[in-house]
Amino acid sequence: MKIGVPAEIKNNENRVGLTPAGAFELVNYGHEVFVQEEAGVGSGFSDEDYRDAGAVLLPTIEAVYALAEMIVKVKEPTPYEYPLIKKGQVVFTYFHFASSEALTRAMIASKAVCIAYETVSDEDGFLPLLTPMSEVAGRMAIQQGAKYLEKPIKGRGVLLGGVPGVPPGKVLVLGAGVVGVQAAKMAAGLGAHVTILDINMKRLRYVNDIMPNHVVTEFSSVFNIKRHIKNHDLIIGAVLIPGAKAPNLITRDMLKEMRPGTVLVDVAVDQGGCFETTRPTTHEDPTFIIDDIVHYCVANMPGAVPYTSTLALTNVTLPYVLKLANLGWEAACEKYPDLGRGLNIVKGEVVIDEIKKAFESALV
Ligand SMILES: NC(=O)c1ccc[n+]([C@@H]2O[C@H](COP(=O)([O-])OP(=O)(O)OC[C@H]3O[C@@H](n4cnc5c(N)ncnc54)[C@H](O)[C@@H]3O)[C@@H](O)[C@H]2O)c1
Numbered sequence: 001m002k003i004g005v006p007a008e009i010k011n012n013e014n015r016v017g018l019t020p021a022g023a024f025e026l027v028n029y030g031h032e033v034f035v036q037e038e039a040g041v042g043s044g045f046s047d048e049d050y051r052d053a054g055a056v057l058l059p060t061i062e063a064v065y066a067l068a069e070m071i072v073k074v075k076e077p078t079p080y081e082y083p084l085i086k087k088g089q090v091v092f093t094y095f096h097f098a099s100s101e102a103l104t105r106a107m108i109a110s111k112a113v114c115i116a117y118e119t120v121s122d123e124d125g126f127l128p129l130l131t132p133m134s135e136v137a138g139r140m141a142i143q144q145g146a147k148y149l150e151k152p153i154k155g156r157g158v159l160l161g162g163v164p165g166v167p168p169g170k171v172l173v174l175g176a177g178v179v180g181v182q183a184a185k186m187a188a189g190l191g192a193h194v195t196i197l198d199i200n201m202k203r204l205r206y207v208n209d210i211m212p213n214h215v216v217t218e219f220s221s222v223f224n225i226k227r228h229i230k231n232h233d234l235i236i237g238a239v240l241i242p243g244a245k246a247p248n249l250i251t252r253d254m255l256k257e258m259r260p261g262t263v264l265v266d267v268a269v270d271q272g273g274c275f276e277t278t279r280p281t282t283h284e285d286p287t288f289i290i291d292d293i294v295h296y297c298v299a300n301m302p303g304a305v306p307y308t309s310t311l312a313l314t315n316v317t318l319p320y321v322l323k324l325a326n327l328g329w330e331a332a333c334e335k336y337p338d339l340g341r342g343l344n345i346v347k348g349e350v351v352i353d354e355i356k357k358a359f360e361s362a363l364v
Pocket residue numbers: 131133134135137174175176177178179180197198199200203220238239240241246247249266267268269270271298299300301302
């Protein structure tokens with residue numbers, strides 16, 4: 001199969017859909033890999049690295065789309081790419097269709113086969129291609145939060161780890177899922193005092209078992225959240241209710257209960273956020289302040305650490321890329337139901353309910 005890897009052209013996106021190691025693997029199976037020049041530079045891979053792995057470098061994104069039978073990338077195609085996508089071409093990437101009617105319409109019109117990373121799932125609903133990005137975002141939430149607690153950038157001026165003779169900072173994590181556990185782990189590693197809340201007792205039991213004693217678990221309730229926000233320095237929003245908007249666990253009037261300079265990191269911003277005052281921000285301008293409370297709400301946090309994120313993502317996508325390339329999309333999706341659940345739009349037809357529900361009759 002001819003596999004194309006375009007450079008990501010979305011603002012501040014430095015990840016790439018395939019590493020030189022992945023290209024090497026595909027070429028070994030007898031496939032042809034076409035990579036756009038400089039597509040890997042943001043993640044630390046030179047054109048030479050891809051050439052050495054057996055890939056062919058192409059000068060333009062148009063050339064990559066024109067030659068490829070399957071496109072492997074990271075973010076959803078941008079409007080510039082819509083007309084480049086061909087009938088019958090397989091596009092394997094994050095799509096998040098429900099958040100863009102324009103993208104959905106463009107992919108229906110293209111008659112391409114759109115397989116979305118975010119809906120590839122096993123029978124228990126585990127999402128193998130989303131988990132690594134949650135791991136990155138959870139760990140990064142503490143790194144960012146610690147930075148924005150510094151006084152010159154309007155934080156409280158607290159060092160999370162404290163020093164001998166001075167108590168550590170306090171971190172409150174809302175949600176003990178993938179993001180929450182990774183955040184708690186990083187905060188605990190810095191020596192901070194950590195409180196982690198969830199409504200799922202199974203998760204709290206797990207966290208209680210694996211974390212050190214200075215990570216305290218508690219059931220998530222409005223009462224407990226109101227109590228904790230008064231004396232925690234950094235608050236991480238990491239809740240998810242699958243398929244729904246995140247609940248507003250911290251309302252605007254609750255900001256007044258916090259100490260000035262408290263930092264809120266809303267990782268759940270991509271699902272609408274779990275603080276009422278959340279609005280999406282970018283890596284160029286990541287924070288805003290309301291009532292002296294610093295808000296960090298970047299919707300694509302992993303994009304800031306592409307060296308790590310590209311490897312974390314391609315570790316889990318490559319096995320599926322190989323299946324698609326070796327068997328063809330139809331046989332691969334039939335043989336591997338988890339991959340089959342990634343099919344979103346097939347040759348002009350929407351095949352999953354979530355997209356139909358999102359736009360109701362608009363697509364009919
Ligand atoms: N901003 C980014 O760059 C970025 C990157 C990756 C993930 N995310 C987002 O982070 C969020 C969390 O992802 P995840 O992988 O950890 O999800 P997850 O499903 O693993 O965990 C979510 C947890 O929230 C808990 N929860 C639900 N309602 C709650 C409540 N009222 N109080 C406390 N806990 C509650 C659930 O029980 C679950 O344990 C998602 O919205 C995801 O899309 C954002």
